[in-house]
Amino acid sequence: MNEFFSMLFDTSTAxxxxxxxxxxxxxxxxxxxxxxxxILLADRKIWAAVQMRKGPNVVGAFGLLQSFADxxxxxxxxxxxxxxxxxxxxxxxxxxxLTMAFIAWAVIPVxxxxxxxxxxxxxxxxxxxxxxxxxxxxxGGWASNSKYSFLGALRSTAxxxxxxxxxxFVIVTVLLLAxxxxxxxxxxxxxxxxxxWYGIALSPITLVMLPMMVVxxxxxxxxxxxxxxxxxxxxxxxxxxYQVEYSSTLYLLFMIGEYLNxxxxxxxxxxxxxxxWHAPFDFAPFTWVPPFVWFSIKLLFIFFLFAMVKAxxxxxxxxxxMRLGWKVFLPISMSAVVLVSAWVVFVQGGA
Amino acid sequence: xxxxxxxxxxAFYVFAGAAILFAFGVVxxxxxxxxxxxxxxxxxxxxxxxxxxxAEFLAMILIMVYVGAVAVLFLFVVMMLDIDxxxxxxxxxxxxxxxxxxxFILTVELIVLGASWHVSAKADGLRQAPISADQxxxxxxxxxxxxxxxxxxxxxxxxxxxxxxxxxxxTNFHKKGVKRQSIxxxxxxxxxxxxxLVDVKPGQGL
Numbered sequence: 001m002n003e004f005f006s007m008l009f010d011t012s013t014a015x016x017x018x019x020x021x022x023x024x025x026x027x028x029x030x031x032x033x034x035x036x037x038x039i040l041l042a043d044r045k046i047w048a049a050v051q052m053r054k055g056p057n058v059v060g061a062f063g064l065l066q067s068f069a070d071x072x073x074x075x076x077x078x079x080x081x082x083x084x085x086x087x088x089x090x091x092x093x094x095x096x097x098l099t100m101a102f103i104a105w106a107v108i109p110v111x112x113x114x115x116x117x118x119x120x121x122x123x124x125x126x127x128x129x130x131x132x133x134x135x136x137x138x139x140g141g142w143a144s145n146s147k148y149s150f151l152g153a154l155r156s157t158a159x160x161x162x163x164x165x166x167x168x169f170v171i172v173t174v175l176l177l178a179x180x181x182x183x184x185x186x187x188x189x190x191x192x193x194x195x196x197w198y199g200i201a202l203s204p205i206t207l208v209m210l211p212m213m214v215v216x217x218x219x220x221x222x223x224x225x226x227x228x229x230x231x232x233x234x235x236x237x238x239x240x241x242y243q244v245e246y247s248s249t250l251y252l253l254f255m256i257g258e259y260l261n262x263x264x265x266x267x268x269x270x271x272x273x274x275x276x277w278h279a280p281f282d283f284a285p286f287t288w289v290p291p292f293v294w295f296s297i298k299l300l301f302i303f304f305l306f307a308m309v310k311a312x313x314x315x316x317x318x319x320x321x322m323r324l325g326w327k328v329f330l331p332i333s334m335s336a337v338v339l340v341s342a343w344v345v346f347v348q349g350g351a
Numbered sequence: 352x353x354x355x356x357x358x359x360x361x362a363f364y365v366f367a368g369a370a371i372l373f374a375f376g377v378v379x380x381x382x383x384x385x386x387x388x389x390x391x392x393x394x395x396x397x398x399x400x401x402x403x404x405x406a407e408f409l410a411m412i413l414i415m416v417y418v419g420a421v422a423v424l425f426l427f428v429v430m431m432l433d434i435d436x437x438x439x440x441x442x443x444x445x446x447x448x449x450x451x452x453x454x455f456i457l458t459v460e461l462i463v464l465g466a467s468w469h470v471s472a473k474a475d476g477l478r479q480a481p482i483s484a485d486q487x488x489x490x491x492x493x494x495x496x497x498x499x500x501x502x503x504x505x506x507x508x509x510x511x512x513x514x515x516x517x518x519x520x521x522t523n524f525h526k527k528g529v530k531r532q533s534i535x536x537x538x539x540x541x542x543x544x545x546x547x548l549v550d551v552k553p554g555q556g557l
Contacts, residue, residue, distance in 0.1 A: 014358070089384070120487060124411035131419025135391075138423070142384065142430050150430075157423060164419075181489065323534070 024116045028105055036259055037067035039300075043259075043307045050311035077248035082144065085245070089143035094246065094253035097136025101260035104129040108267050109184045111277045111291040122183040123171055126268065127164070130223065133261060134160050137232070140254070141242035152241025155318065156225055156232030162325040163222040169333035170216040173209065173340040174198055174272045187276030194280040199273030205347075208339050213273040215329050217305070220265035222325065224258065226306060228313040229321055266302040267295075274298045363403055370396035383429045387422060394418045408489045 041056065041063065048055030056063035081087060107122040109115035119125050134157050141153020177198055178186040195202040199213040222229040233241035243254050270276060275298075277291035316324070373396060376389035394417045401410035496504055525531075 086382075086384070089388075119407070121407050121411050121489060124408065124415065128411045128414040128419060131415055134419070134423055135426075138426060138430075139388075154427070157427070161420065161423060319532075 021116065025106075028116060029102065032102075032105065032260065032263070033256075036256065036263065037071070038064070039263060039303060040067045040259055042300075042303070043310070046304065046307040047311045050308070071252070074248050074252040079249060080245075080247045082146070082245050084145040086143040086145070089139050090245075091250065093136050093140030093143060094250045094257070096139065097133065097257040098253045098260070100129055100133045100136060101257040101264065104264050105260075107183055108264070108271070109187060109276065110267075110295050112184075114292065115184060118182065118184055121181045123175060123181045123186070126183075127168055127171065130167075130261075130264075131161075131164055133257075136254070136257065137242050140246065144242070144245035146245050148238045148240075148244045149242050152232045152238045152244070155238075156242055159225070159229065159231060159321060159325075160223055162322060163219045163329075166215060166325060166329035166333045167219045167223060169330070169337055170212050170219070171272065172337050173212050173333070176337070176340050176344050177205070177209075179344075183271055183276075187271055187278065190275040191278055191282070193278075193282045194275065197273060197275035197278075199269075205340065205343050208336050208343075209273070212333065212336050213269065215333055216272070217269060217302075219325075219329060220269065221306070221309060222321065224262045224265055226262065227310040228316050230315065231318050231321060262306060263299070263303065266299045266306065269302045270295060270298040274302075359403060363400070366396045366399040366403065370400070384426065387425050387429055390425070391418050391422050394422065406488050408492060 044066075045055040045063075056066035059065045059069040081090060104126055106116045107119045107125050109118070137160075138153045138157045141149040141151075141156070144150070174186065175181055178189040180186055180189070190197050194200060198209050200206060200210065221227075225232050231241075232238070233243065238244070243251060246254060277295040279286040279289060279291075279294050370393055373389045373392040377386050377393060380386040380389055394413060398410040398413045398418075401407070401413060
């Protein structure tokens, strides 16, 4: 019996590896879903506070259980599938969107060694998966067989494809500095206090990297269809964009996928620019705090910024959005890649 | 049988079989959108095969470029065009012999190529991976592309640039009479440029 258990948790055997990985996946999914419930509530509370409202405050103390009440409501409503839809694709699209949001988390290191798969090309994997997120939206919009959905899906896809380009270039600057595509190694390269974090390092290259962090943040807003770039669901023009025809559980899946992507983007800002799980100072009282806590604090801070942007910035016009992506961010991030590579070769002396 | 040998073999046959099945789905699906979806699944299976060969960089690039960009454009076009399937399938029997002949010739060529590659005198050298074992494939590819063949990459980049400019020149028309937005002029404009305050005396017009 004892032997069986030692084999079960020994990652060198096939069985042990499977069990350990499954446990890790389960842990990630459970923690993500539960924290998502409260992050959703925080989003609404911050939004309300900016507008001097109270926000949800009825279900549970301070409205803490609001998300769970919403979840139950969604789950018990009727799934309406409009006539003329492509039924298979209509049902598949939200699942696709949720799955893509979840599997991106497979390479996110939240603390030293706390990662499902420490992939060598982790950052490429993230880029590849985030480019797949488009499919849930475009297929959902098309399969609904409605003009509003289809227009919303087209807008959303064009927007995501455009901003992926600048996100890709910003990521290239970081991996040039870190010299690795492995996310854990990128975090390790920023060890030793906040003056080593790529976004705010005490070094001349910060003049390039700090704007890159801002570009990444704004592109992340566009990539996740958050305000001020929520054109795909601009309610004054398209009712609700690609999700007009979705109801109950299918809509819930879309929404969870959307918020998971937002949190993923916050995690990426944390890992790429804010030193991941490292404490801001590498001496006594700060290093006592567990790495996971630091990671969460930074992630939540970035999410707070996401929520504030939603509350205080008006929506962009669509042509302005496209102009910002292609004519402003793309040239800026491309020249940043040139500058950072020059810095790495001529100042740091690496290649 | 050893699991370490068995598992990759099983994975290979699963991915390869899936690739062929999905590829068949691409040409046989009645709905063009479904057809593109099959194409995406074919790309995925091919990416899985790349991972099995230890070329995870190529696998990621395949997904990023083909699934993330090219197939999205296909999907865009297919969704917006209203393709009449009945019309598209007319003349199927007329083209069958020619298409079959082409497919047959291609298959024979592939078989001959594969067989001669196997029995070639230089077979061992051809089959050797051009990278040393202590290097990961990412570094190996970048060394080949950006150090050994840097000028060819740049030449290819120039060709792409010319093609891009050509596409823009061919499709970019400025209609006369359409007002265009000039962001700099818009930002530089002040209240004094557009507003004039006039003191109007009571009982008089302007």
